Amino acid sequence: xxxxxxxxxxxxxxxxxxxxxxxxxxxxxxxxxxxxxxxxxxxxxxxxxxxxxxxxxxxxxxxxxxxxxxxxxxxxxxxxxxxxxxxxxxxxxxxxxxxxxxxxxxxxxxxxxxxxxxxxxxxxxxxxxxxxxxxxxxxxxxxxxxxxxxxxxxxxxxxxxxxxxxxxxxxxxxxxxxx
Amino acid sequence: xxxxxxxxxxxxxxxxxxxxxxxxxxxxxxxxxxxxxxxxxxxxxxxxxxxxxxxxxxxxxxxxxxxxxxxxxxxxxxxxxxxxxxxxxxxxxxxxxxxxxxxxxxxxxxxxxxxxxxxxxxxxxxxxxxxxxxxxxxxxxxxxxxxxxxxxxxxxxxxxxxxxxxxxxxxxxxxxxxxxxxxxxxxxxxxxxxx
Numbered sequence: 001x002x003x004x005x006x007x008x009x010x011x012x013x014x015x016x017x018x019x020x021x022x023x024x025x026x027x028x029x030x031x032x033x034x035x036x037x038x039x040x041x042x043x044x045x046x047x048x049x050x051x052x053x054x055x056x057x058x059x060x061x062x063x064x065x066x067x068x069x070x071x072x073x074x075x076x077x078x079x080x081x082x083x084x085x086x087x088x089x090x091x092x093x094x095x096x097x098x099x100x101x102x103x104x105x106x107x108x109x110x111x112x113x114x115x116x117x118x119x120x121x122x123x124x125x126x127x128x129x130x131x132x133x134x135x136x137x138x139x140x141x142x143x144x145x146x147x148x149x150x151x152x153x154x155x156x157x158x159x160x161x162x163x164x165x166x167x168x169x170x171x172x173x174x175x176x177x178x179x
Numbered sequence: 180x181x182x183x184x185x186x187x188x189x190x191x192x193x194x195x196x197x198x199x200x201x202x203x204x205x206x207x208x209x210x211x212x213x214x215x216x217x218x219x220x221x222x223x224x225x226x227x228x229x230x231x232x233x234x235x236x237x238x239x240x241x242x243x244x245x246x247x248x249x250x251x252x253x254x255x256x257x258x259x260x261x262x263x264x265x266x267x268x269x270x271x272x273x274x275x276x277x278x279x280x281x282x283x284x285x286x287x288x289x290x291x292x293x294x295x296x297x298x299x300x301x302x303x304x305x306x307x308x309x310x311x312x313x314x315x316x317x318x319x320x321x322x323x324x325x326x327x328x329x330x331x332x333x334x335x336x337x338x339x340x341x342x343x344x345x346x347x348x349x350x351x352x353x354x355x356x357x358x359x360x361x362x363x364x365x366x367x368x369x370x371x372x373x374x
Contacts, residue, residue, distance in 0.1 A: 004193075021196040032205030034197035041191040042198055051186040075188065085184045116184070 040070035074104040090121035245271035286321035288314045288332050301333040311339035
């Protein structure tokens, strides 16, 4: 976890902003300044809390706000990639983790997550292809069956028509004989 | 789907006071503070200028006193007196140097038309050589400084030639012209004789 320090604008002293909002040298309250400096961290923490509660849409909005304040904040990209992965939005997840790795190429956690997303995306693609294939096979089977049924119906129709014509001609011949 | 997609990342520590802070309110307060400080600074500056003016006026007055002392003393007859007057003059020069350092400069009035912006008339005097309204001499030297006028000058102004003097002057001019003519005639005569 990075140490957030800032320079006191009143006295020039160094303030450990992770732990305090009061300048240790001049005792000025720097909380508004630390708020502005840590806006991306505050939004990230909110996003993380919402993601843990399963409120993924709200979490994404918070992370977008965090990135609007500091686009180079890699943990927000990582968390966003995880949320997209949870939602199985693989292209978005891959884009987010790619940006995280650009910003933090040494981050082992991000690298593992990228591999995981890549694997999951491939598996999802294979599954999608299998499902598509199965659907296509099913559709072809149904088509063939329907074609067979149509042929059968046609044959039956032709037979019935021939039988009816024969019956009519036979009945017509009988009347002439009686007459 | 493995554990990697769990949201087990740690929170970033941010002090609660910073999370709850409202920067807009803080900036507004800060601007009020700056405005108050600016106002106070302006008032202090005006006061400082007034104080400075007071001190410089006292210095100018001191310089006038020294000038008067030196003028009244006249020529020193004893060595001790000469040394004393020398010290007084040196003190006067120091004061003048201090005034110059603060960019206090005397106003040039003598021989100039009266400027009511910088000078008050202490009196008038008839003078046949100086036109009316022109400053003859200063009763009190005026000074200016970077902030404007430090002290007004008090001056004696010429009222032009006196009426009887004017008449005298006219007759005098006529006489002078007559004598000049006579001289020219004499000169011409002597030149002719020489030839």
